[in-house]
Amino acid sequence: MGQRGWGSDRRLTAISRGGLSVPARQAVVDGQILPGSAVLDYGCGRGEDVRALEHMGCEAAGWDPFYQPDVRLEPCPVVLLTYVLNVIEDPSERRRTLQRAWELASTVLIVSARLTWERSKVSGEEFGDGLLTRRNTFQHLYGTRELRTYVEEVTGVRAVSASPGIIYAFKDDTARLSYLARRIIADDHWLASDDRTSAIAALVRVSLRDHTTAQVIVGAILGGTAAAVVFAGLR
Numbered sequence: 001m002g003q004r005g006w007g008s009d010r011r012l013t014a015i016s017r018g019g020l021s022v023p024a025r026q027a028v029v030d031g032q033i034l035p036g037s038a039v040l041d042y043g044c045g046r047g048e049d050v051r052a053l054e055h056m057g058c059e060a061a062g063w064d065p066f067y068q069p070d071v072r073l074e075p076c077p078v079v080l081l082t083y084v085l086n087v088i089e090d091p092s093e094r095r096r097t098l099q100r101a102w103e104l105a106s107t108v109l110i111v112s113a114r115l116t117w118e119r120s121k122v123s124g125e126e127f128g129d130g131l132l133t134r135r136n137t138f139q140h141l142y143g144t145r146e147l148r149t150y151v152e153e154v155t156g157v158r159a160v161s162a163s164p165g166i167i168y169a170f171k172d173d174t175a176r177l178s179y180l181a182r183r184i185i186a187d188d189h190w191l192a193s194d195d196r197t198s199a200i201a202a203l204v205r206v207s208l209r210d211h212t213t214a215q216v217i218v219g220a221i222l223g224g225t226a227a228a229v230v231f232a233g234l235r
């Protein structure tokens, strides 16, 4: 296992947690990963999420340029890219990594990164657009808005913040809207009723740039306050 010409000791950033990572857990809570889901953990490190996801009945696979380089990469409905971007010291490689993960995701890409508010936990010298620690590991700590904007810019789609430092980018915008709507009403029976289904369908047909019309439709479905929250998420 080589260091692949990296400018920092990235393999050292892969830790053992003894359970599912926070972003993987969030994706389970949000119903993006369910028992039976096919999940690819891109940059899986020591593979703990893969094992935990297999344990909960997912078809999980992991690839990592250091720990699991020989796994064949194939498109997968759910792709995890967790705490990888922040350890890559080369901005062009960082971007290519995100692009590659997005190409591999056929339904949703889940991206997480360490955040600027952890700055006090990371000591090191300034290096490029981040910090180089005494162990020769690199960290580019993201602002929450910076991470979402970066994912949107590279993928070309609107992304959502599931929680600070955890971003979902959906291949199909209907899935993003459903996710946002479900955040408001956890019980998704409403999606099954005829009038609400057609209203949501109308919303999706409406150009998303026409927020006023769309907000009226969502308001009819969810009520004005909830619609305002949905549209705050869309902006």
Ligand SMILES: C[S@@+](CC[C@H](N)C(=O)[O-])C[C@H]1O[C@@H](n2cnc3c(N)ncnc32)[C@H](O)[C@@H]1O
Pocket: 010, 011, 013, 014, 015, 021, 042, 043, 044, 045, 046, 064, 065, 066, 067, 081, 082, 083, 084, 087, 088, 093, 097
């Ligand atoms: C902080 S660890 C995260 C591991 C795992 N995703 C997790 O959350 O536990 C960062 C991992 O990114 C991998 N990595 C480094 N450069 C990469 C690249 N260009 N593409 C994909 N993974 C990369 C490293 O080998 C390392 O295992």
